[in-house]
Amino acid sequence: MNKPQVFDLVIRGGTVVLPEGPAHIDIGVHDGRIAALGAGLAAGRVELPASGRIVLPGGVDAHCHMDQQPWEGRATADDFRSGTLSALCGGTTTVIPFAMQMRGQSLADVVADYHERARPKAYIDYTFHLIVGDPTPELLREELPRLIAEGCTSVKIYLTYEGLKLDDYEVLEVLNVARQEGAMVMVHAENDACIRWLTEHFLKARKTHLRYHVMSHPAIGDREATFRAISLAEVIETPILICHVSAAGAVEEIRRAKARGLPVYAETCPQYLFLSAEDIDTPDLSGAMCVCTPPPRPRENQPAMWRGLLDSTLEVFSSDHSPWNYTDKISGGPDTPFTRIPNGVPGIETRLPLLFSAAVNGGRMSLSKFAELTATTPARLYGLYPEKGVIAVGSDADLALWDAEREVTITNAMLHHATDHTPYEGMTVRGWPVTTISRGEIVWDEGEVRSEAGRGRFIAAKRPFTPQPGLPPVLES
Numbered sequence: 396m397n398k399p400q401v402f403d404l405v406i407r408g409g410t411v412v413l414p415e416g417p418a419h420i421d422i423g424v425h426d427g428r429i430a431a432l433g434a435g436l437a438a439g440r441v442e443l444p445a446s447g448r449i450v451l452p453g454g455v456d457a458h459c460h461m462d463q464q465p466w467e468g469r470a471t472a473d474d475f476r477s478g479t480l481s482a483l484c485g486g487t488t489t490v491i492p493f494a495m496q497m498r499g500q501s502l503a504d505v506v507a508d509y510h511e512r513a514r515p516k517a518y519i520d521y522t523f524h525l526i527v528g529d530p531t532p533e534l535l536r537e538e539l540p541r542l543i544a545e546g547c548t549s550v551k552i553y554l555t556y557e558g559l560k561l562d563d564y565e566v567l568e569v570l571n572v573a574r575q576e577g578a579m580v581m582v583h584a585e586n587d588a589c590i591r592w593l594t595e596h597f598l599k600a601r602k603t604h605l606r607y608h609v610m611s612h613p614a615i616g617d618r619e620a621t622f623r624a625i626s627l628a629e630v631i632e633t634p635i636l637i638c639h640v641s642a643a644g645a646v647e648e649i650r651r652a653k654a655r656g657l658p659v660y661a662e663t664c665p666q667y668l669f670l671s672a673e674d675i676d677t678p679d680l681s682g683a684m685c686v687c688t689p690p691p692r693p694r695e696n697q698p699a700m701w702r703g704l705l706d707s708t709l710e711v712f713s714s715d716h717s718p719w720n721y722t723d724k725i726s727g728g729p730d731t732p733f734t735r736i737p738n739g740v741p742g743i744e745t746r747l748p749l750l751f752s753a754a755v756n757g758g759r760m761s762l763s764k765f766a767e768l769t770a771t772t773p774a775r776l777y778g779l780y781p782e783k784g785v786i787a788v789g790s791d792a793d794l795a796l797w798d799a800e801r802e803v804t805i806t807n808a809m810l811h812h813a814t815d816h817t818p819y820e821g822m823t824v825r826g827w828p829v830t831t832i833s834r835g836e837i838v839w840d841e842g843e844v845r846s847e848a849g850r851g852r853f854i855a856a857k858r859p860f861t862p863q864p865g866l867p868p869v870l871e872s
Contacts, residue, residue: 402439409445453488453793457773458713475516485744486795486828517851546855574633577858586616603732618644634658643699662711752824778856
């Protein structure tokens, strides 16, 4: 783009994390986009001093739930208003929540409703993943290709959960459409039969304590389902992404697939690095704050998750923000069985600080690697790059300024979600996003929200892969 005579905004003197590495330069912004990068840029209408700050791409949270249709009679605590507000206060400038179709529903109707929910409320930009829970011939033939063409270019499928789970035949059908349309398929990979069988037998034995939530979702079931999802994608010859990887065995299956050259991608989330099965196994119901699926594994599992992040077996770090109120989780009283506790933890605002503190300030990870995991790679995989996820001329001016030395003790009272708890209560982190910029507008600065609901825009995602029309190669041999 042509450099303007006067910039709308100049961010001056920060350590800017570019694709090639950090540099001490200025950023000139015009018309919501990055117009220039370099030292000594001309003055802007607004000058933002960034000396002593690290300037990172605004976070892309590629896995979060908000304003979703009620699940088992309950609605998430966050709608698009509180959910996106919480995101921007944590340094995130783009979110990708889920338009969820269940059996008997029209996915197109669900997406239309989701647009209406988001449009007046979102503070920051967004696109949608599509959850396919009922792959009817009409959906596969008409609805899904049309929705992908309209900019929803990622599809999530489940191998468990009543009302959502697909059998292997249905998985192959969805994978085939994704291949033909150039869409990414995300897989919730748990073995449904294992979960149902173990749950039934625990309940028969009156074993209802919180610890049995973890035990009824065994890590071996994750490994098997991950291997199965990879195998089905290999038949169709199309890329997939394994969501919220929690277990060392699943990481190993993904690593093996990558070593064979398969286009398999994977994400993990804060709860699998900073929470554990031991946090769920409490004498009272406070452990319900950490209940999610897949569940956090025993503490000895965490080093394998860190290795997966650091060696790029796991390329995406998302929140899987699933904001249920604690009061809803324990609505059955002190004897609430594990099967009655909604699965999910909030984390959209704490995602980036937790990783920055432990990984960057902890000496495990470079700033460039942090930017790749939290912004650049999810933007690439979901068709938002280079508009989102990178600091480059021509990209949207979506940025977060960080005070790398600021120590913050996390409390729910300081967060901006609508949930009545955080599982990270009392954790102290070093490094915090102090200013957030969305399309050149300062929307969060030193504790002050400087934006309004409804300014966020729907971003029509590009197809992340080249469409492959026709039959899969296995049928053409």
